Amino acid sequence: DLLVVGSANADLVIGVERRPAAGETVLGSDLAVHPGGKGANQAVAAARLGARTALLARVGDDAYGRLLLDSQRAAGVDTVGVLVGGAPTGVALITVDPSGDNSIVVSPGANGRLTPEDVRAAGSLFHASRVVSTQLEIPLETVVEVVRSLAPGSRFVLNPSPPRPLPQEVLAACDPLIVNEHEAKVILGGAAAVGDTPEDWARILLAKGPRSVVVTLGARGALVASAEGVSRVPSVTVRAVDTTGAGDAFTAALAFRLGTGESLAEAAAYAARVGAAAVTKEGAQESFPTSEEVAAL
Numbered sequence: 635d636l637l638v639v640g641s642a643n644a645d646l647v648i649g650v651e652r653r654p655a656a657g658e659t660v661l662g663s664d665l666a667v668h669p670g671g672k673g674a675n676q677a678v679a680a681a682r683l684g685a686r687t688a689l690l691a692r693v694g695d696d697a698y699g700r701l702l703l704d705s706q707r708a709a710g711v712d713t714v715g716v717l718v719g720g721a722p723t724g725v726a727l728i729t730v731d732p733s734g735d736n737s738i739v740v741s742p743g744a745n746g747r748l749t750p751e752d753v754r755a756a757g758s759l760f761h762a763s764r765v766v767s768t769q770l771e772i773p774l775e776t777v778v779e780v781v782r783s784l785a786p787g788s789r790f791v792l793n794p795s796p797p798r799p800l801p802q803e804v805l806a807a808c809d810p811l812i813v814n815e816h817e818a819k820v821i822l823g824g825a826a827a828v829g830d831t832p833e834d835w836a837r838i839l840l841a842k843g844p845r846s847v848v849v850t851l852g853a854r855g856a857l858v859a860s861a862e863g864v865s866r867v868p869s870v871t872v873r874a875v876d877t878t879g880a881g882d883a884f885t886a887a888l889a890f891r892l893g894t895g896e897s898l899a900e901a902a903a904y905a906a907r908v909g910a911a912a913v914t915k916e917g918a919q920e921s922f923p924t925s926e927e928v929a930a931l
């Protein structure tokens with residue numbers, strides 16, 4: 635089984651002609667409210683592919699918290715680990731202009747109140763999980779506690795988003811660490827030189843301690859790196875409509891397939907197909923494919 639530990643947000647989206655400057659008010663489109671947050675997205679993506687998935691997260695005792703619980707349950711996610719209360723549900727206020735550029739304000743809310751104690755209290759979920767997948771939209775000390783709570787033989791997958799420097803204890807547990815180009819640069823900090831290729835990033839990241847590394851490259855596919863070397867994951871050509879959530883779909887699919895015993899290269903090849911399918915539709919959770927849709931790609 636797969637356990638996702640992470641964030642759950644309501645994404646509040648308004649289309650505008652022009653994003654407002656300081657002190658300015660602009661009128662926009664009708665409000666659209668979508669369930670989001672990287673943890674919630676990954677759990678829905680995995681469940682839709684057929685993975686037995688549980689989510690450990692925190693939402694507020696409010697309408698957005700109920701929206702998030704409903705979308706998890708509709709996808710078939712086990713929500714026994716979704717804690718309620720302590721702060722309002724996390725919210726992302728998003729304005730999008732006609733060129734597609736956006737401005738986003740995130741209120742972490744209840745995500746910031748998911749504590750190490752919450753992780754310790756969820757021991758039975760950890761015991762039932764072969765793979766545990768996490769991101770960085772929850773407190774770092776909570777991520778550290780996730781690493782310490784892994785059941786023997788279970789595998790830790792981390793997408794360090796939003797990226798920040800990671801403690802060695804967390805880096806060393808990653809199998810794999812999954813980064814896009816931006817996240818790779820932040821995690822590498824001064825270790826990346828101008829002219830380095832994504833293959834170089836993967837090797838330098840691997841030398842920092844993770845057991846394996848995956849670098850995602852958008853339409854160009856991905857790279858996997860482990861003690862066996864660095865290899866390319868074939869890209870899948872699709873007509874991209876909206877890349878929101880592609881990374882979450884990729885990570886969820888990879889974590890799911892690693893749990894079924896596939897090799898990193900096999901799981902990444904499947905994940906690339908899932909990521910590609912997700913960019914052919916608008917939105918995040920709405921765009922995640924079923925296994926039938928992946929097979930038909």
Ligand code: ADP
Nearest residue numbers: 814850851852853855856874880881906909910
């Ligand atoms: P993120 O959303 O985290 O920035 P990427 O954009 O690298 O991550 O996308 C994750 C994965 O989704 C890629 O490695 C690739 O497999 C797939 N993907 C993303 N964009 C496309 C695209 N335009 N065409 C085909 N596959 C894509």
